[in-house]
Amino acid sequence: MNNTKEKFVVTAAQMRQIEERIFVAGMPVAALMEKVAGLVTRKIVKLLNPNISKIGILVGPGHNGGDALVIARELHFQGYEIIVYCPMQKLKELTNAHSKYLQSLGVNFVDNISPVKNCDLLIDGLFGFGLEREITGYLAKAINEINSWKKHIFSIDLPSGIHTDTGAILGTAISANHTFCLGLWKQAFLQDQALEYIGTSELIDFDIPLADITAILGEFPTIERITKTSATANFPLPLSPITYKYKNGNLLLIVGSHRYSGAAILTGLGARATGVGMLSIAVPKSIKPILNNHLPEALIIGCPETETGTIKQLPEDIDLSKFEAIACGPGLTTEPKSIVEVILSVNCPIVLDADALNICDNLEKII
Template sequence: MQKLPEILYRAAQVRELDRIAIEEFNIPGCALMRRAGGAVFECLTGKWPTVRSLAVFCGSGNNAGDGYVAARLAREAGLDALAVCVGDPEKLKGDALTAYRDYVQAGGSVKTFETEHAIEADLVVDALLGTGLDRSVTGLYAEAIAAINRSGLPVVAVDIPSGLNADTGNPLGCAVKADCTATFIGLKQGLFTGQAAEYAGEIVYDGLAVPDAVFDRVNPDVFLVGQKPLMPRHRCAHKGNMGHVLVVGGDLGFSGAARMAGEAALRVGAGLVSIATRSEHAGLMNLNRPELMCRGVESEADLLPLLDKANVVALGPGLGQKEWGRTLFGAVLRSEKPMVVDADGLNLLASAPMGKSCWILTPHPGEAGRLLHSSAQSVERDRFSAVSAIRAAYGGIAVLKGAGTLIASDSRIAVSTTGNPGMASGGMGDVLSGVIAGLIAQGLDVQEAAEQGVFLHGRAADLAAARDGERGLLATDLLPFLKQLVN
């Protein structure tokens, strides 16, 4: 699979890159369109080499021009290519109109889209709508999208699946479900979060030979996370050098959450892990993981000696929202320790908001909605805005979990695309808290620990799913793969 660039852009930023390339670097728009159409053709022939016929769905904008170029190239290569038009192609403008006329002049066939007609082709190219879409898809365009999705054929989307919002990754009413998206010049941030994983398929990038100096003119603030190897350990290292994690949680009935967080911290390399939990099960929690130091804690006075020894705290796994959990939550927040706050720690925070620079908040959309006094649905409508709002309101680092997890700091938003639907099971967030805390214990700053922790957590889940499948994946299945990854 292609290694993608790290930088992501909003749709307006990509339009600015286009403008700079054309107006200031004198690259003709028609040249960029020919390169884009060529990239689409190379993509489809490379991935589906036995395809003999294409149905290229073209709309009324520049996206259609890329489609007509791809259709013309397909005809020149001996394939049967048919352009299926939504709207009058003679009303196209500029380079797109030129691309359409070049296709017709080369002998290309054009058919007006009709709802009742089946798509007769081996593959569909989606060149209906581009990144400028800002309202719900209706009418013939919605019907064309439905026909493409109903066809069961492989689909290559041009730049972005039609109907998908390039900034949020959510469909505007409806969207094409592509097997592959060939995207150009700048990677669109919406291809990597929201519901994009359901629509974009594999993402293939082509910079269209735009000079690096063009990209230097636009300042990005969204990036893809890649794995960064941890520093090798000094040959004389001892457990005291590797940090001490304190997990605070595990109310009655929820001891497993704190246990999983603690073991995850150990598996990524923390030197010591203590768990402050209920006395009733403190003596049992480490029966088959004796490396965990489990202490019964019933008051703030019991907790303070453990807090003093810790380098970092994971606050919230199984904490609950009763008096015991509230007491420990308040005690930890009065300290200045770096901390990872999750689960009921976030719910307690939502009821009494405050800010800290030294913490990492790791909400799922429901918890994020509570932190913002909103709803999960509102959060999911624009995940980038939501994670930025959490960071602005609470400080520190905000991690908005989900498909395409977002990590917001004061300088950037990072996007991690690791992980899979098998992670839709209990305990995954507890493991993530332990992973991030374990990385902080070893000396990573909170931003790098959050970004790398999310990446490693999702990658471990991908490796576990590759071995045994997604369905039935357990949070503890990630632990051996975490050890593998950090090494």
């Protein structure tokens, strides 16, 4: 797996454009389908319970259904009993070809969902990325019935019924236990409303050339997924044997309130884990002792506070220009509006999070 691919997140339109570049360059659609389905099949076989013998394949009219049929073929050759639920008569040309071949092998095809109930496992290939219309009628009824069975379900690319970009449920959706996202992460995988349907997930890297990705997304995409590799690449910060704290980063956190002291503590602990040389934390004066107990190595700056226990203002003697980075927001509440305005005028890298972002939403001059 090329870990670089893990960071990219695409919309349905962007994924279509990237795939189109691959096809224009000469990659046959049929060859790519074989490759993708082969990768997914190997993943499925590794995850299968040894007691599973009968597998139901849910097939839609498009290439997602074609992927499912190739997977069905390979599982059939490995000795599993396969039942294909294919409720739609009109299939795309390539999907239809795979359907005909599978039927020639004697695999059982049904257009009624009831026989599939006896399967040990289901593989969902009804709809892939790009679905925008709501699922209704007999198909919605079938999906709801499938979900009521509480069977273990693998979905290909996305659970059928999930909007690729928003994660919205389009009428109804397959509730999968595990989803194999094909090629690049789709935005739905970052949307709360989709997560309970996606289950656990993994990216199936089918070797999309990086040049094709950056041609569509640009060298520096607007949205990037934080990966374990990228999040820990510089943790802890490398230390020279002859360095000291002021030579290894000088960070100021402006966080916390009487009510949300825990947010200040957690932010401070996270900052400490980076290995930053000098860590200063500005908090309301009343919670300074709590921060000192949890982060004795940090410089805790007690700030004047309001009657409700939020930071009223930063101390007059604090020199913001000496810090190499400033982070502000967690547990702050939305009262300290003037502090955010002051921070935005400082010439250094700034991270705004939580309540600092809420403050920005309410300040027309900042927006």
